[in-house]
Amino acid sequence: MKQHSPPPRLSLRGITKQYPGCLANDDVHLDIAPAEIHALLGENGAGKSTLMKVIYGLVKPDRGEVLWDGLPIEVKDPAQARKMGIGMVFQHFSLFETLTVTENIALALGDDAGALDQLAEKIRTVSEKYGMTINPEREIHTLSVGERQRVEIVRCLVQNIKLLILDEPTSVLTPQEVDSLFITLRQLASEGCSILFISHKLNEVKALCHNATVLRAGRVSGECVPAEEDTTSMAKLMVGDDTPVSTTYPKKLGSTPLLCISDLNLHSDDPFGVHLKHINLTVNAGEIVGIAGVAGNGQEELLASLSGEHLCPDGKTITFAEDAVADLPPDQRRRWGLGFVPEERLGRGAVPEMSLTENALLTGFLSGLLSKGMVAWKKAETFADQIIDQYRVKAAGRHAQADSLSGGNLQKFIIGREIMQNPKILIAAHPTWGVDIGAATAIHKALITLRDQGAAILVVSEDIDELFLISDRIGAICNGALSPVKPTPESSIQELGRMMAGDFSQSAHEGSATL
Amino acid sequence: MIKLEPRGERSATMAYLSPVLAALLTMLTGLLLFTLLNVDPVEALITILYVPISDTHGIAELCVKTAPILLCAIGLSVVFKAKIWNIGAEGQLLMGGLFGSYIALQLIEAEGFWVLPIVLIAGILGGMFWSGIAAILKVRFHTNEILTTIMMNYIALNILLWAVHGPLKDPEGFNFPESALFGDSALLPVLIEGTRVHFGMALALFAVVAVWVLMSRSFYGFQIKVMGMDAGAARLSGFKEKRLTYFALLLSGGLAGLAGVGEVTGPIGQLIPQISPGYGYAAIIVAFLGRLHPLGILLASLLMALLYMGGEMAQISLGLPLALTGLFQGMLLFYLLACDVLISFRIRLKPRKVKTSTPLTPLASETRG
Known part of the structure; x- marks a missing residue:
């Protein structure tokens, strides 16, 4: 069996990945020991997703190497990653709604699935062992989101797993479900499985993880032992020093x-x-x-x-x-x-290929930007400029296309556009x-x-x-x-x-x- | 394995250069083709692209051919902006010609300035009627407009053939499948004395300006664009999807109908079986070649009209088949699409992947629409 000492289970050395117009990972180093729960912390866009795709063989890094149990290895594709014992639970599940749990897992395992009834039995045993009871016969669409996540995790566990990667697993769970997930993960780690826990929620990282690597703008901005840090210091590592991290607002009740x-x-x-x-x-x-x-x-x-x-x-x-x-x-x-800020920024809140001026007109047309059915483009431009100015939207200008803005800036623009029309609701x-x-x-x-x-x-x-x-x-x-x-x-x-x-x-x- | 990889950023300049590039590549391929056919390539190109417009008469004929193409294409630019794929301009044109002819034949003895407008309006209504059917089918039954409009092209052609062989045939026409010649009041006035350039070209240019204003200045045009780019955003902003769909389809149908009635009351002067050598189909290429922009469409429709004339000229003086016109149209569209793809993507040659049992997974579980 395996020696639980010197070489880390997974070691990333100087991983660099350049996308057109974006350096997603820049010389990233990361070590995960067997039985360790390691947090990968960072804001959206910090490069967490790219890094885990590198580990899972979905993205080939431009530079840097991956060591598995101390040996350099090239992960060519997810199939190879699974053979090595790497399991991954994505933020968006890849499950077929109309198939049963067993059928879904069999599809994911490919040739290794074996007979369906044996697999069902294995699913039942594994899920009970780790306190995540699921019925293998149920169809996915009858399951709650939390249960679907269990299916994804169990899918990884029925294989011989050595490293489990979880991408923002708690974002779809209730606080109680989060607690029980953590119990499962701790049990799994105690049996020697390494866990890479990707999150931006500091409290959870503090409660669960042994070590943390913090990414900011593609680079490692710090490493820490979460239990010994307070959340503010970790937040500073995530966002940098110049951003205020916490405020409170007085509560009010209307009548x-x-x-x-x-x-x-x-x-x-x-x-x-x-x-x-x-x-x-x-x-x-x-x-x-x-x-x-x-x-x-x-x-x-x-x-x-x-x-x-x-x-x-x-x-x-x-x-x-x-x-x-x-x-x-x-x-x-x-x-x-009524002002309305939809969930999808690009797609409902803003038209991706249109300029900010046109996107200002999109819902602003009722506030004096039209005259006799014609667009008063000058007024629309002024309106767009005001939004950009007042809400500090970082953009190349009102001519910038909506999809050229970062998520945060586009959201500021959309919220600004709605608020500047003085909505009552x-x-x-x-x-x-x-x-x-x-x-x-x-x-x-x-x-x-x-x-x-x-x-x-x-x-x-x-x-x-x-x-x-x-x-x-x-x-x-x-x-x-x-x-x-x-x-x-x-x-x-x-x-x-x-x-x-x-x-x-x-x-x-x-x-x-x-x- | 060949793979297309996105280039990251789109170049606005290249987007406008793409039609020019497509035209040049078409010409180069034309040169190659003529060489292989043992025709002097330079002479052939000159015959096709220059000889037809080398004198004023030629330029006048170019305008005559441009008018219907331009009318169809400018209408199509509106529906295409709404991402409604009306492939039926040809059928709408034919129906416009048929409706207009019917009224013109009823008013064959009538005189007065009012006759022509009525005939033209009948033509417009004919085109609108035909695209309106597709619009109702799309809005009410979610029928795919590409299929319905293509099928309705054939129905329109057969109705026209039936009419011209039957009820609208000239009783004194020695049984030729032609209607009687229209009365003078129903004919489009000639714009330039001594040529065939008729009022239809002026109508087409007016339509270009009107559509330009509609799409770039009016809120209606803005809504059409938003609906095409992002139906979700249009719905959330309260734009009336059904009304906009009707509007766009009726507008393009009406303009195609005007093109059709402009042909029968203009250069032809009566209803005949061949009132269009595929102007409605050529207009689709023109609309895209002109980047759905009024000015671009004006230039592209001139080029397309020239190709029609050049094809005929090559047939007459070089003995090349008339299929040349269709071939050049096809190449133009092919190169345009290829250029557009290569502007946003680069080609990567990748070694074949080793066979693995890659399991099947859906993209993401999207539980809700």
Whole structure:
């Protein structure tokens, strides 16, 4: 058997990968010992994904070498990586919805799968051994996101695994699910398996990992033992010194209802979509209401009925200050004073190949940028300039194409575009998803400022920390149903986690939803 | 194994140079082709590209041929911007010719300035009717417009043939498949005395300017562009997808119909079976060659008209087959598409991968649309 001492299981030496217009990895060194849980920390765009693709044989580095158990090796493709004992769980699962767990795993294993009934038995044994019970006979579309992740992990474990790579595994889990995942990972590590845990969540890294390598802009900006660091020092390594990392905002509660959803039911046309069930929600002027939830629990359906992309036959289901709007199309809701920041920046929020001026016009056309059906391009340009200026959007200018901006800058532009039209109601989906910390702070401040001006703001997010930071009241959506919404100071991460998992039982007041 | 690798950044200059490059490559291939056919290549090129327009009469004929191509192509530029692939300009042109002819024949004895506008409007409506069917099918039943518009081209052609062999045939025409000659009031006035350049060219130029204004200045044009580039963004902003689809298809159909009625009331003067040598199809190439931009389309339609004339000229003076026109059109489109691909991608020759049992995985589990 293996000696658990000198050579690291995996060692990266000077990995460099240049993409057209972007140096993704620059002389990266990384060592992972057997039985070690190693964190790879970094913001979006720091080069984490490229690095793990190098390890998994998906990307060939321009320079540098990979050592496996002390021997130089070239990982040509994922098939070879799997043979070596490297398993990988991607952020976006690659599972066939209509096939069973066993069938999916058999497909992933290729020729090594063997007979299906034996594989099913193995899946059952392995999943129980690591405390992640799954039924091999179930079809994927019947599983929750957390269960799907288990399938992906079990897929790695049924092979003889020596290194497990997890890419942002907790982003789709409730806090309780995160805890049980960590138990599994610790057990796995104690048996000698190395784990590379990719994340940008400092608390989790601190709780789980033995060592951490921090990437910033493609380079290793530091290495540390997370347990001995505080989160602020690690955050500094991630984002650099000049970015403020933490702030708090005073909580406020409004009293005049602006946005009311009463008994919203929606039957999704998508066979794998989520049906909305009896949703009731009130957002008052001058407050931010946050809705947490694991992806795919009805957020998109809820947002589509709020934006007007999905119309309800009964207009009174959604009211803006007592005006029935649920049967009105998006432009008429905007005319009333709705601002909307969609989840997809490129694709819905902005047209990738259009300039910032044109993208300013995209939703800004109702605020005086048109005259007699013609576009007042001068005004549109001024409007774009104002957004770029006020929200410190880093771009080559108003002529820059939307897809030339970084995610954070484009999001600042979109949020700025919506806020500068003085919305009475703003709905923001995942406002800081994939955005660097500096831009996230700027976006949070903009939302708080808008709140203080008296707007009603609804934020739907998967990032619980963000919701606790900016929301005045908070709730969760699970399987198309909305939990009671409580003032944030009266809620806790544990309680919210329970609600995200569908347990809406509550000790106290029921009426807080319509405070 | 040949692999295409994205170049990272798109070059705006190259995007505009690509049609020029395509035209040059077409000419070079033409030279090679003529050499292989034992025809003096330089003489052949001169015959095709210069002789047809070497005198004023030639230039006038160029305008006559340009008008219908330009009208069809400028209309197509609007639908193509909306990413609606109307391949049916030919059928819409034929229907325009047929509708216009029907009204012109009803008003054959009539005189007055009002006759021509009515005939022209009938032609426009004919084209709109034909593209409108495709629009209804697309909006109501999500039918693929590429298929419907292509199929409707053949239906239009057969209806036209039936009409010209049947109800619209000139009773005194010795049983030739032709209608009676239209009355003078139904004919497009000649713009330049002594030539065949008719008012249709002026209408085409007006359409170019109008579409230019529509697409670059009006909010309607902006919405059409957004819908084509990013339907999700258009929906979220509250743009009316169905209305825009109808608008774009009806506009392009109407302009193709105008091209058709312009042919029968202009150079032809009656309804005959061959009112278009494929102008509606050539317009598709023209629209893309002109980068869907009005000015580019104007230049490209002049080139296309020249190719039509040059093909005929080569047939007459060099004895080359008329298929040459189609061949040159095809090469032009082929080189344009090739240049566009190579502008955004570079070709990499990669050694074949060793056979591995690479397992099957979907891209990502997208549970929701």
